[in-house]
Amino acid sequence: MDILSLSFDELSSAFAENSIQGFRAKQVYEWLHRHLAVSYDEMTNLPKALRAELAEKFPINTCKPERVQTASDSTVKFLYSLSDGEFIESVLMKYKYGYTVCVSSQVGCKMGCRFCASALGGYKRSLTAGEILSQVYAAQRHAGERISHIVLMGMGEPMDNFENVMKFISLVTDENGINLSMRNISLSTCGVLPGIERLMDKRLQLTLSISLHAPNDAIRNAIMPVNRKYPVDELLALCRRYAETTSRRISFEYSMMSGVNDSDECARELASKLRGMLCHVNLIPINEVAESPFRPSSQERIKSFSAILSASGISTTVRRKLGSDIDASCGQLRLKSIRERGNSDASRS
Ligand code: SAH
Numbered sequence: 001m002d003i004l005s006l007s008f009d010e011l012s013s014a015f016a017e018n019s020i021q022g023f024r025a026k027q028v029y030e031w032l033h034r035h036l037a038v039s040y041d042e043m044t045n046l047p048k049a050l051r052a053e054l055a056e057k058f059p060i061n062t063c064k065p066e067r068v069q070t071a072s073d074s075t076v077k078f079l080y081s082l083s084d085g086e087f088i089e090s091v092l093m094k095y096k097y098g099y100t101v102c103v104s105s106q107v108g109c110k111m112g113c114r115f116c117a118s119a120l121g122g123y124k125r126s127l128t129a130g131e132i133l134s135q136v137y138a139a140q141r142h143a144g145e146r147i148s149h150i151v152l153m154g155m156g157e158p159m160d161n162f163e164n165v166m167k168f169i170s171l172v173t174d175e176n177g178i179n180l181s182m183r184n185i186s187l188s189t190c191g192v193l194p195g196i197e198r199l200m201d202k203r204l205q206l207t208l209s210i211s212l213h214a215p216n217d218a219i220r221n222a223i224m225p226v227n228r229k230y231p232v233d234e235l236l237a238l239c240r241r242y243a244e245t246t247s248r249r250i251s252f253e254y255s256m257m258s259g260v261n262d263s264d265e266c267a268r269e270l271a272s273k274l275r276g277m278l279c280h281v282n283l284i285p286i287n288e289v290a291e292s293p294f295r296p297s298s299q300e301r302i303k304s305f306s307a308i309l310s311a312s313g314i315s316t317t318v319r320r321k322l323g324s325d326i327d328a329s330c331g332q333l334r335l336k337s338i339r340e341r342g343n344s345d346a347s348r349s
C-alpha cells in the first residue's frame with residue numbers, strides 16, 4: 001500500500017481496518033504531509049511498536065535522490081530512484097515570487113515528440129500520486145523553504161496518467177497538507193483531447209498549458225506524433241472552449257526550432273488561429289538534445305516571431321532559459337543515467 005497516495009479519509013479507513021486507533025491517522029497524515037517525514041522513525045510522538053508495525057504494513061515510498069545538480073543560476077535538478085529502481089527527474093527553480101518545482105508524472109513517455117529526451121529513454125510506467133507528491137516534498141526539504149508553485153512539465157504525459165495526477169493535485173492542495181494554491185499549479189499536455197475535456201469538466205482553477213510548437217498539421221505531424229490522432233485545429237477549438245468554460249487563460253508553449261517552426265509565416269498563421277482566445281504564448285528556444293537534429297532559433301528569429309504575435313494582440317513572452325548547463329530539460333538526466341548504467345553493465349559482462 002502506497003501510503004503517500006492516500007487521502008486522509010483513505011488513510012483513516014486503512015488504519016481502522018488494521019485496528020489502529022483513529023487519532024493515529026491524523027498524526028501520521030500530519031507527519032507525512034505537513035512535516036514531510038520520509039520515515040516512521042521521525043514520528044517521535046508514536047510508540048516504537050506502532051512505528052515498526054506501520055513500517056511493515058505501510059512502507060513510505062518516497063523517491064530517493066541519486067544525483068542533485070545545481071546550475072550556475074541556482075536551478076537544481078534532481079535525479080531520483082523509485083522503489084522499483086526506475087529513475088525520474090524533477091527541477092527546482094527559484095523565481096522572484098518563490099520556489100517552483102517541475103515534477104514528472106511518468107517514467108519515460110509514450111508520446112514520442114521528436115525533440116524531447118523523455119521519449120528517447122523509453123516508456124516504463126505511470127507514477128502513483130504519492131510518487132509525484134514525494135518529488136515536491138523532497139524539493140521542499142532540499143530548499144528548506146516552502147514551494148509555492150508546481151508545474152507538471154517533467155517527464156511524462158499527465159493526461160496519460162489522469163487519475164493519479166488528479167489525486168496528486170487534490171493531495172497537494174489539501175489544507176491539511178502543504179496547502180498549495182490551485183492557481184499556482186500548471187498542468188502541461190501535448191494535446192490529448194479526451195484528457196483536456198475531462199479536466200474542463202472539473203472546472204479547476206489551475207493553469208492548463210498546451211505544448212503547441214506548430215500552427216498547422218504539416219509541421220506538427222512531423223514533430224509530434226500525437227497530432228496525427230488529435231489534429232491541431234481540433235485541439236485549438238477545444239482550447240477555446242476550455243478557456244470560455246473555465247475563464248482561465250490557456251498557456252501555449254512554443255519551442256523555437258531553427259528552420260522548422262520559426263518563420264514569420266508560422267507566426268502569422270499562429271496569430272490568426274489564436275485571435276480572440278483567452279491565452280498566452282511562451283516562446284522557448286529549444287534545448288539541444290544530442291540525439292535530436294533540432295537546433296534553437298536565433299535571438300533575431302525569436303524576436304521577429306514574437307513581434308508578429310504581439311502586434312496581433314496576443315500576449316507573448318520569451319521564456320528565460322534556466323539550468324541549461326545541467327541537462328535540465330525533460331528526460332535528459334534520466335537518459336544519461338540509463339546510458340551510464342548500460343555502459344557499466346556492459347563493462348561488467
Ligand atoms: N507531456 C507534457 C508534459 C511535458 S512538459 C507536454 O508535452 O506538455 C515538457 C515541455 O517541454 C513540453 O512543452 C515539451 O514539448 C517541452 N520540451 C521537450 N523537449 C524539449 C526540448 N528539447 N527543448 C525545449 N522544450 C522541450
